[in-house]
Amino acid sequence: MTDESALAPRTRALQLFDGLVTDTSLRRFLEGIPGVDAVGLEQRAAALGTRSIKTTSKAAAIDTIISMIDLTTLEGADTPGKVRSLVAKALVPDAGDAACPQPAAVCVYGDMVATAVDALGAAHGQISVAAVATAFPSGRASLRVKLADTADAVAAGADEIDMVIDRGAFLSGQYAQVFDEIVAVKRACRREDGTSAHLKVILETGELNTYDNVRRASWLAILAGADFIKTSTGKVSPAATLPVTLLMLEVVRDWFRLTGERIGVKPAGGIRTSKDAIKFLVTVAETCGEDWLTPELFRFGASSLLNDVLLQRQKLATGHYSGPDYVTID
Amino acid sequence: MSRLAVPKTYKLFIGGKFPRSESGRTFEILSAKGDFLANAAKASRKDARDAVKAARGAVSGWSGATAYNRGQVLYRIAELLEGRRGQFIDEIQRGENVSRAIAERQVDDAIDRWVWYAGWADKYTQVAGNANPVAGPFFNLSVPEPTGVVAMIAPQDSSLLGLVSVVAPALVTGNTVVVVASERFPLSAITLAEVLATSDVPGGVVNVLTGSPAEIAPWLASHADVNALDLAGAEDLDWVDLQISAADTLKRVLPPEGDAFPSLDRITAFTETKTVWHTKSML
Numbered sequence: 001m002t003d004e005s006a007l008a009p010r011t012r013a014l015q016l017f018d019g020l021v022t023d024t025s026l027r028r029f030l031e032g033i034p035g036v037d038a039v040g041l042e043q044r045a046a047a048l049g050t051r052s053i054k055t056t057s058k059a060a061a062i063d064t065i066i067s068m069i070d071l072t073t074l075e076g077a078d079t080p081g082k083v084r085s086l087v088a089k090a091l092v093p094d095a096g097d098a099a100c101p102q103p104a105a106v107c108v109y110g111d112m113v114a115t116a117v118d119a120l121g122a123a124h125g126q127i128s129v130a131a132v133a134t135a136f137p138s139g140r141a142s143l144r145v146k147l148a149d150t151a152d153a154v155a156a157g158a159d160e161i162d163m164v165i166d167r168g169a170f171l172s173g174q175y176a177q178v179f180d181e182i183v184a185v186k187r188a189c190r191r192e193d194g195t196s197a198h199l200k201v202i203l204e205t206g207e208l209n210t211y212d213n214v215r216r217a218s219w220l221a222i223l224a225g226a227d228f229i230k231t232s233t234g235k236v237s238p239a240a241t242l243p244v245t246l247l248m249l250e251v252v253r254d255w256f257r258l259t260g261e262r263i264g265v266k267p268a269g270g271i272r273t274s275k276d277a278i279k280f281l282v283t284v285a286e287t288c289g290e291d292w293l294t295p296e297l298f299r300f301g302a303s304s305l306l307n308d309v310l311l312q313r314q315k316l317a318t319g320h321y322s323g324p325d326y327v328t329i330d
Numbered sequence: 331m332s333r334l335a336v337p338k339t340y341k342l343f344i345g346g347k348f349p350r351s352e353s354g355r356t357f358e359i360l361s362a363k364g365d366f367l368a369n370a371a372k373a374s375r376k377d378a379r380d381a382v383k384a385a386r387g388a389v390s391g392w393s394g395a396t397a398y399n400r401g402q403v404l405y406r407i408a409e410l411l412e413g414r415r416g417q418f419i420d421e422i423q424r425g426e427n428v429s430r431a432i433a434e435r436q437v438d439d440a441i442d443r444w445v446w447y448a449g450w451a452d453k454y455t456q457v458a459g460n461a462n463p464v465a466g467p468f469f470n471l472s473v474p475e476p477t478g479v480v481a482m483i484a485p486q487d488s489s490l491l492g493l494v495s496v497v498a499p500a501l502v503t504g505n506t507v508v509v510v511a512s513e514r515f516p517l518s519a520i521t522l523a524e525v526l527a528t529s530d531v532p533g534g535v536v537n538v539l540t541g542s543p544a545e546i547a548p549w550l551a552s553h554a555d556v557n558a559l560d561l562a563g564a565e566d567l568d569w570v571d572l573q574i575s576a577a578d579t580l581k582r583v584l585p586p587e588g589d590a591f592p593s594l595d596r597i598t599a600f601t602e603t604k605t606v607w608h609t610k611s612m613l
Contacts, residue, residue: 320575321379323555
């Protein structure tokens, strides 16, 4: 990355490959990125996880976390009723406290986008609708189907598209195929009026096996035009671990230093307690800076996290421990 | 050559495990004569919170077990208590500074009381429930159901008997328990926890905290995820305040009662009566 041309915005960064994005040029670049010091990374993540955040800082952290949540339901058993109740929860997270912030978005399957948009009504815009697309969670479908899936969700009113990369292609070294797919899906995010839905690219780090692969996939996704890079689908374990998120944040930080462009990060899956979520906030602030602590640049993909955060919030407000009877069941 | 004594550190019992206090605090347990007996963990409000969480997690399994099965599990505890008889007698004798005969009687009473309560597991429903006569072709059944998580302040003047007298009746119906042991005599409570840990009682059904009831009780009384509060050993605390904060979350509360004499009332105190209708014919 010492090349002069890399110090330019994304389009010029692609000139690294002489204008031709091929497996060979991508491999030369991605596999030329230095390897990850796994022990150092895990140690750094563990150290960041030991910060003690109390009282007013904790209250601020909790409100920040809520405003960053993509409230998610991605079950085969989802119904329009379930999506409507999810939206109702997003609109009024805590019925006992009108000052409670709202989550950033609701995240649903493509066929539920219209239901979610309808249920949000006038609040659509202040709360976004994110849709998973491209044959989520496996990504095993032809490009034609993936693009149709994406265009469908965008047409139904989705503000954000969460796509999955083709892990099979990535792991077998067909980087250009993964790159082209992201570019194509990004194009499918275009709306008729010329604006575009935000694109989050899910790397599914649980299937990438090594930290080196996570770093390469992050670079690949960003080069191809991702607005956000997202750890996982939530369907594969391990999902969003702190070291993997830290690693992705480092790539985002490096990209910002090179190009001045801010890319978002979204850990998803397995973050269930506010204690865990606060560790992520610390990691973001320490890696990318506090500028990144906004819903535009950092999100949590979660469902049960919101309830735990609300319980903590109630504890801080009332001074006594709250219980699951005092938050909605979902 | 005299041997160096190896005193035991008594830890908490939360969710089937024996953690130290989250706060890292311990306190010394002295005999009635003032001799050092052991170190015990001094539970904090966060330990109480963890215990409630463990107890809540255990409710569905324990209350969902058949009454017959619960009776068997509880009887098995009595068997194991019998096996540790010597250890309990020794602890009570040294802790309470009583004669061996009195200590023996306390252990025997505790075991007998446990057996008595175990027997009620598949019988109290017949006494506390009812098939109500109604003016139509319906079965109308009132059935007692466990309240859920019960927080308790164990009687403070007794090592084992008082603890057994409050814990056993709540367990019979399928409640799970967070109990604050006697502040002065906590050793038998942790030994009882060791018995429970090696019995068939699922982890989290009984959670034992040692330390200061005055410090922990307010947190349990106001905890929104606790369904009932037994103030048996709370005479010396501001128990009216505890009742008031328990009322905020509609808890069932039993007032202080030092000896917690065995009775069916103690069993039904932590049950809710549910009445259901069923058609009589197949139609």
